[in-house]
Amino acid sequence: MTSPSQTGTSDGSPERLAAIHDRINLAAAAAGRAPGDISLIAVSKTFDAEAIVPVLEAGQRVFGENRVKESAFKWPGLRARYSGVELHLIGPLQTNKVKEALALFDVIQTLDRERLVNALVRERDAGTRLPRLFIQVNIGEEEQKAGVLPVEADAFITRCRDGLGLEIEGLMCIPPVDEDPAPHFRRLGEIARRNGLHKLSMGMSGDFEIAVAQGATHVRVGSAIFGHR
Numbered sequence: 649m650t651s652p653s654q655t656g657t658s659d660g661s662p663e664r665l666a667a668i669h670d671r672i673n674l675a676a677a678a679a680g681r682a683p684g685d686i687s688l689i690a691v692s693k694t695f696d697a698e699a700i701v702p703v704l705e706a707g708q709r710v711f712g713e714n715r716v717k718e719s720a721f722k723w724p725g726l727r728a729r730y731s732g733v734e735l736h737l738i739g740p741l742q743t744n745k746v747k748e749a750l751a752l753f754d755v756i757q758t759l760d761r762e763r764l765v766n767a768l769v770r771e772r773d774a775g776t777r778l779p780r781l782f783i784q785v786n787i788g789e790e791e792q793k794a795g796v797l798p799v800e801a802d803a804f805i806t807r808c809r810d811g812l813g814l815e816i817e818g819l820m821c822i823p824p825v826d827e828d829p830a831p832h833f834r835r836l837g838e839i840a841r842r843n844g845l846h847k848l849s850m851g852m853s854g855d856f857e858i859a860v861a862q863g864a865t866h867v868r869v870g871s872a873i874f875g876h877r
């Protein structure tokens with residue numbers, strides 16, 4: 649099976665998956681946290697179904713994808729073969745793809761604007777059960793990056809919860825690539841805490857241990873499991 653966007657060069661490796669679990673457990677122990685409080689999201693974007701199978705066979709069930717179309721191509725077939733899959737959307741969601749996204753994802757991590765939130769509310773009011781929801785914060789205030797700005801986060805969270813009755817589970821961020829991520833992770837934690845949110849999706853292949861030290865409850869690891877994209 650091939651997909652137009654496939655560029656992955658290797659299969660997901662059970663050994664690499666196990667090594668990531670070991671590193672999460674060590675980072676958790678070092679931070680005085682319980683390893684079970686941290687969920688590993690295996691980011692399988694750009695890798696085709698056959699590359700994902702070994703990771704499913706190794707017992708991994710939580711996966712992240714960044715594109716709706718690609719996920720629609722890969723995951724219904726994989727879900728038919730493996731039960732208990734939990735799929736997270738970690739890439740931007742266009743409002744015209746909301747319906748399709750709701751049919752595919754168990755968690756949407758990228759709520760980042762009023763228009764998208766309104767589209768979700770319309771679906772909910774029409775009777776569709778919404779997935780679990782995270783708000784993406786543009787923690788480094790980067791022009792090219794999605795997410796609500798830190799200064800707007802409190803108001804956006806309040807609007808979603810109190811104004812629209814959405815249940816918000818936590819916050820997600822992608823810090824600037826060329827900066828120390830720790831202060832950014834810490835800042836996301838502060839925004840979550842002062843808003844009574846308990847879940848933090850932060851940390852990728854290059855910095856997930858730092859994220860665990862700063863309170864991540866979900867780390868999103870792609871290339872360290874699946875190889876280079």
Ligand SMILES: *Cc1c(COP(=O)(O)O)cnc(C)c1O
Binds near residue numbers: 691714853869871
């Ligand atoms: C691709 C991606 C990841 C995984 O990145 P790696 O560096 O391959 O671990 C995590 N989060 C988001 C939002 C991504 O798009």
